[in-house]
Amino acid sequence: MLGIALIPSFAAAQEEDPLAVIDWLTRPPLDIPVIPPDATPVAKPPVDEPPVTDDATRPRVQVQPLGAVTPDAAGLLAPGVTGFPLTLWRGTGFDTLTPLLQALDTGASPVMQRLMLRLLLAEANPPLGVPTAGAFLAARADKLKAMGAVDQALALVERAGIDGPDLFDVYFDLALLTDQTDAACTRLAAAPHLARDYAARVFCLARDGDWQAAATVLNTAALLGAISDDRAQLLALFLDPELAEEVDPPAIPRRPTPLDVRLYEALGLPIAPTDLPPGHSVRDLGGDAGWKAQIDAAERLTAVGALPPSRLFGFYLARRPSASGGVWDRVAAVQRLQTALDEGRDAAAGAALLRAWPMMRDARLDGAFAQHMAPALLNANLSGAAREVALDVTLLSDMYETAAAGLATGERAFAAALATGDSPGMDKAAATATEKAVARGFGTLPLPPALASLREEGKLGELILRAMALYLAGQTGDPREAGDAIATFRAVGLEDVARQAGFELLLLDRGA
Secondary structure, eight states: OOOSOSSTTHHHHTTSSTTTTOGGGSSOOOOOOOOOOSOOOOOOOOOOOOOSOOTTOOOOOOOOOTTOOOGGGOOSBOHHHHOOOTTTTTTSBHHHHHHHHHHOOOTTOHHHHHHHHHHHTBOOOOOBTOSSTTHHHHHHHHHHHHHTOHHHHHHHHHHHOOOSHHHHHHHHHHHHHTTOHHHHHHHHHHOGGGOSOHHHHHHHHHHTTOHHHHHHHHHHHHHTTOSOHHHHHHHHHHHOGGGGGTSOOOOOOSSOOHHHHHHHHHTTOOOOGGGSOGGGGGGGGGSTTOHHHHHHHHHHHHHTTOSOHHHHHHHHTSSOOSSOSTHHHHHHHHHHHHHHHHHTOHHHHHHHHHHHHHHHHHTTOHHHHHHHHHHHHHTSOOOHHHHHHHHHHHHTSTTHHHHHHTSOTTTTHHHHHHHHTOHHHHHHHOOSHHHHHHHHHTTTOOOOHHHHHHHHTTOHHHHHHHHHHHHHHHHHSOHHHHHHHHHHHHHTTOHHHHHHHHHHHHHOOOOO
């Protein structure tokens, strides 16, 4: 097909153990130096807006050469939007902060999902000890990618400027996930030194039709030990699919990269989206794979907080379902509810709500449902069980204060007190262990010593992340830990987060 030799002695090797007998595939990899580009990162203008709080930080003197700039401070949200100061990450070392970010799984908590996105997209000075320019921004973008927030990650990287290997590596993955491969390959062709991964060069050269150069780069990388055995085999099959008649493709890795996914697709071996992290579902949002694939992708991304609820409900309402069961039952239930609300048929809306809400809870789409449906439910005149469910839904949204204001005197006394941050009212109304834990967080509870120490040292970002971890542990375990986290959020001025976290703890059962 190609008329070129992909790998030395490849044909002869087929008579023995395919590829395994090629001696260069068994050599240990070598460290290949990468020459950094000469371009200077573009400085981002500082935002001179006051943060929501400054009580969790104390002044620290930072020494930096005049004129020095770094892409690591770039963000999509200015301090005036996030409420976080530019000193958000100061005081904590890169080697401490990055593993903490990567390990924190906010998937079970819509409130923590939103807070994590706010932190990752914030414009703020980088932590201490960033090894290379762009390394911290790359770590933030990589976390966004892991959360499924691929579009946000791509926008963040592009805002910073893709001037080095750290940023290009994550940019290339994001480009593959968003079907912007042509742009990534064009950038790589203009600056080959950006790619530390030879596989990216091989892939892009082949896409551009330069099969000979692709094979040459593959051979060179393999001879140098700069590419793994399995990746070399996979790329060889990608360059010449006829080899598949003689050589089986390597087993799918446990954590395939976006490039791995593309290569297996090209060989006619697509990996099911459900076997991949949520970010791989972004491509299905375009609709090329059909309406069901579109909805499946939107549900996966919405469940982890990566997609605005309005996008999901837009897909739900796009057309009438032609089948039943699973996702189609959710589509039908949401459509019935939306139609009844739009037409002002309160009795029908109540019945539809009672059917739709359990489905959305089971699918972990309850947070998105609450955010999207709260305005319409607040205007509906529901009664009985439907009214109680509507109260739960609206209290879980960011309209919780409006919902609580409509409660009758004495009705849901704890919720009414929580909505306004009324600590004595919560103490008086608390009956369950969870209510008592939440009330404790709004009282005069001292912070746990480790968190108090971080606050004293001015390590605001690390303090918030560790409080988030404590909240998530309490959500599935001892609610008193969640109470400590709520107290911490309040101590640094995140009052709205604290109240929403309290309602989430009360109304969403995430189990152990």
